[in-house]
Amino acid sequence: MSSGFFMQHLSTRIASREAKVGVIGLGYVGIAVAAALADAGFRVVGVDVKADRVARINAGECPIEGDEPELPELLRRVTAEKKLVATTDYAPLAEADVVLIGVDTPVDADRRARFVALQNACRDLGRVMKDGVLVVIESTVAPGTCETIVAPLLERESGKKVDEGFFLGHCPERVMSGKLLSNLRNLPRVCGASTPETAAAMIAFYRTIAHGKLETSDWVTAELVKTAENTLRDVNIAFANELGLVCEAAGADFSRVRALVNELPGRNMLVAGAGVGGHCIPKDPWLLVQGLSDLQPRVLPAARAVNDAMPLHVGRLVEAALREAGVAIAGARVVLLGYAYLANSNDTQNSPSATLATYLRERGANVIVHDPWVAGHATDLWDATRGADAAVLMVAHDAYCDLDLTRLKATLAHPVLIDGRRVVDADAAEKAGFVFRAVGRGKRRRQR
Numbered sequence: 488m489s490s491g492f493f494m495q496h497l498s499t500r501i502a503s504r505e506a507k508v509g510v511i512g513l514g515y516v517g518i519a520v521a522a523a524l525a526d527a528g529f530r531v532v533g534v535d536v537k538a539d540r541v542a543r544i545n546a547g548e549c550p551i552e553g554d555e556p557e558l559p560e561l562l563r564r565v566t567a568e569k570k571l572v573a574t575t576d577y578a579p580l581a582e583a584d585v586v587l588i589g590v591d592t593p594v595d596a597d598r599r600a601r602f603v604a605l606q607n608a609c610r611d612l613g614r615v616m617k618d619g620v621l622v623v624i625e626s627t628v629a630p631g632t633c634e635t636i637v638a639p640l641l642e643r644e645s646g647k648k649v650d651e652g653f654f655l656g657h658c659p660e661r662v663m664s665g666k667l668l669s670n671l672r673n674l675p676r677v678c679g680a681s682t683p684e685t686a687a688a689m690i691a692f693y694r695t696i697a698h699g700k701l702e703t704s705d706w707v708t709a710e711l712v713k714t715a716e717n718t719l720r721d722v723n724i725a726f727a728n729e730l731g732l733v734c735e736a737a738g739a740d741f742s743r744v745r746a747l748v749n750e751l752p753g754r755n756m757l758v759a760g761a762g763v764g765g766h767c768i769p770k771d772p773w774l775l776v777q778g779l780s781d782l783q784p785r786v787l788p789a790a791r792a793v794n795d796a797m798p799l800h801v802g803r804l805v806e807a808a809l810r811e812a813g814v815a816i817a818g819a820r821v822v823l824l825g826y827a828y829l830a831n832s833n834d835t836q837n838s839p840s841a842t843l844a845t846y847l848r849e850r851g852a853n854v855i856v857h858d859p860w861v862a863g864h865a866t867d868l869w870d871a872t873r874g875a876d877a878a879v880l881m882v883a884h885d886a887y888c889d890l891d892l893t894r895l896k897a898t899l900a901h902p903v904l905i906d907g908r909r910v911v912d913a914d915a916a917e918k919a920g921f922v923f924r925a926v927g928r929g930k931r932r933r934q935r
């Protein structure tokens with residue numbers, strides 16, 4: 488049968504919602520898109536290698552525990568109605584008309600892409616996929632991955648040719664923890680495809696769940712857009728962080744400098760803080776420049792280095808504040824407020840707090856972690872802070888944004904407070920009698 492026939496068949500089945508959909512990888516990305524597609528009327532099979540995750544989803548439980556508006560209710564409903572069924576088995580994907588791949592695509596300690604999950608997914612899908620299937624990579628990948636890894640693997644394992652026996656697209660996800668469904672539904676998407684026909688099929692498919700603008704491009708442009716947008720954020724954060732360090736050294740307050748800079752149109756400087764975490768931002772700059780051996784990127788590695796060093800900088804602020812309070816770091820009890828990488832989320836991937844905890848423990852501190860969102864750390868705030876020699880605010884969770892400073896001071900053994908997220912009113916903290924440090928807040932020099 489011709490590619491034209493397959494495309495016609497696919498379009499009809501998408502329009503009527505008869506198309507069967509597979510989603511490989513049921514993490515943050517896969518779970519949200521699988522639930523949204525089931526809600527749009529498709530029969531969805533979700534495949535994940537983690538049997539416990541599959542069991543929880545089939546039981547109607549949302550395995551993502553942070554605040555995810557609508558997702559737990561939606562998952563409960565679509566799994567109860569059997570519109571979404573999860574499995575560890577690739578065999579049911581033999582019936583799928585569209586298969587999305589949203590597995591993890593990390594980098595190793597040496598910053599090289601580790602696409603084992605993606606390669607395994609392509610291999611196992613290639614062995615079962617039917618003629619005319621549309622495969623869409625939703626994972627974030629390095630430029631050239633569709634061309635040099637995904638297409639050849641699917642072709643080799645399936646014995647079918649791309650654009651003839653099957654179709655391949657790249658539609659990078661733009662979800663983030665805390666906004667999975669709303670980003671999925673409302674943000675614009677890029678549909679990268681090798682032919683206008685595949686792009687048109689992708690648009691028709693994504694239109695069933697996405698209200699944002701749907702643009703088309705080739706594969707590599709879509710790959711570049713995604714890695715570039717996260718890298719831009721990393722570089723912008725690094726600039727704010729470096730200016731924060733400059734302000735500290737110069738004896739000025741970053742918050743005031745930032746506010747005045749941002750009065751100019753188009754500046755939009757971000758906030759300096761205790762570091763960058765999560766699955767995506769710390770690794771996507773490395774994916775962006777992956778395998779480009781003739782290129783010597785300078786800005787991107789520098790930005791990564793600045794952001795990676797911020798939790799260590801907070802560690803030095805803790806040491807200095809403890810010293811001022813007459814407490815040695817060795818043996819000091821330090822409570823970290825927040826362990827997730829993001830406010831009001833339970834996502835602890837690449838947590839800056841983990842880096843800070845290691846730094847402090849290496850210096851002999853006794854580190855206690857509190858986080859209202861993270862299992863194992865969601866204890867009572869006042870029990871966690873009681874008797875500590877210092878409190879370090881690492882995440883701008885709502886629970887920490889309006890801290891009762893008087894109560895905190897009475898609860899701590901020493902009134903030492905370090906604000907890594909600039910959410911504490913510095914003047915109020917100093918007035919309350921804290922030895923106070925904040926990222927970007929220099930000690931004022933005498934005014935002339």
Ligand SMILES: NC(=O)c1ccc[n+]([C@@H]2O[C@H](COP(=O)([O-])OP(=O)(O)OC[C@H]3O[C@@H](n4cnc5c(N)ncnc54)[C@H](O)[C@@H]3O)[C@@H](O)[C@H]2O)c1
Pocket residue numbers: 511512513514515516517534535536537540589590591592604605607608625626627628659660661662663664766767
């Ligand atoms: N988390 C986000 O907010 C976000 C946003 C945009 C893009 N992305 C990108 O989307 C991709 C997935 O991210 P995530 O956060 O959902 O990752 P995740 O680690 O939460 O989920 C990935 C899932 O894939 C499963 N998996 C791994 N190998 C598999 C295989 N061979 N077959 C079936 N399942 C397999 C894992 O068990 C896991 O459950 C990554 O490329 C990431 O960069 C993530």
